[in-house]
Amino acid sequence: MKSFILLLGIALHSSSAVIHSWKAFLTASTGLSDFPEFVALNLVDDELMGYFDTKTNRFEGKQSWVEEKLGQQYMERQENILRGTSQSFKVNVGIAMERFNQTKGVHTVQLMYGCELGDDGITRGDFQYGYDGADFLSLDKSTLTWTAANQKAVITKLKWDATGADANFQKNYLENTCIEWLKKYVNYGKDTLERKVRPSVSLLQKTPSSPVTCHATGFYPSGVMVFWQKDGQEQHGDVEHGEILQNDDGTFQKSTHLTVTPEEWKNNKYQCVVQLAGIEDDITKVLIESEIQTNFGKTNRGSNDPNTIGLIIGGVIALLVIIAVVGVVIWKKKNKKGFVPASTSDTDSENSGKGIQKI
Structure with missing residues (x-):
């Protein structure tokens, strides 16, 4: 290469x-x-x-x-x-x-x-x-x-x-x-250089048929694992891992996307797990309807909503x-x-x- x-x-x-x-x-x-x-x-x-x-x-x-x-x-x-x-x-x-x-x-x-x-x-x-x-x-x-x-x-x-x-x-x-x-x-x-900053984790989805994105941002250092579990078992199929990107303030962000139907995740326990180097406790976010931030219907708007994240990523790119x-x-x-x-x-x-x- x-x-x-x-x-x-x-x-x-x-x-x-x-x-x-x-x-x-x-x-x-x-x-x-x-x-x-x-x-x-x-x-x-x-x-x-x-x-x-x-x-x-x-x-x-x-x-x-x-x-x-x-x-x-x-x-x-x-x-x-x-x-x-x-x-x-x-x-x-x-x-x-x-x-x-x-x-x-x-x-x-x-x-x-x-x-x-x-x-x-x-x-x-x-x-x-x-x-x-x-x-x-x-x-x-x-x-x-x-x-x-x-x-x-x-x-x-x-x-x-x-x-x-x-x-x-x-x-x-x-x-x-x-x-x-x-x-x-x-x-x-x-x-x-030796600071440890826990990430903010959110679940994002564009439409009901779109993949669910687990987005971790604001963490430091860059060593991170973001993955999906189904009923306690790590998922590999239907999962796409994004690259680690750097934010303007020197922290990092990473997204992992899960393709799953609403019926499937409502009948099983899906959760996103974030493991950060230097921090012992895992951060988990259970996939339930109230946790999903989205552009359709009602939404939990906040600092990590899709529009804000889009602006951040756009600036980085x-x-x-x-x-x-x-x-x-x-x-x-x-x-x-x-x-x-x-x-x-x-x-x-x-x-x-x-x-x-x-x-």
């Missing part, structure tokens, strides 16, 4: 063995006059931490603790680094287009990199380039070489492998600098489509090998200003 794809939803969820992560997504584009030529996103534990684009040329902290804890010097340093990085990426877009014999159209150069710290102390890191939504070049930390995903990337591989300097630099960054800054970020933002067009990528875990615990480092959290070369 290709690692680099355009998003219509955010799917940046770590595996259960990973408790903390820091990731950067850098995208340069051409042929999109209404969008920035360069966008950079930083995420801690899949929460947007920082944002930069060439429309404003400013680095913005997206969590209250970023500027408060890291200070104005940090903000200015990241801003200056990313301004320089945007120029390097612009050059690389031109180089890639020339290699692929392209003179016009919409094209993107992407870079995703970052590190993860497991609850067992094991660390991981990845550094990977993409072009036009497909893999281009990735770092093999075990051999300190670069892996070309296609013939056009072989030129870059041979050039960078000749000295080995860039592979050594990036490996050291992922093993040491990145992990140490990840620890700092988690410590500074722990009140936000609109944002994601914009992000998709400028080429944000899904983080894909590839190398399962870990690193030894890192040593202390006080260098910059971003290596993009130091490590971006011509491809």
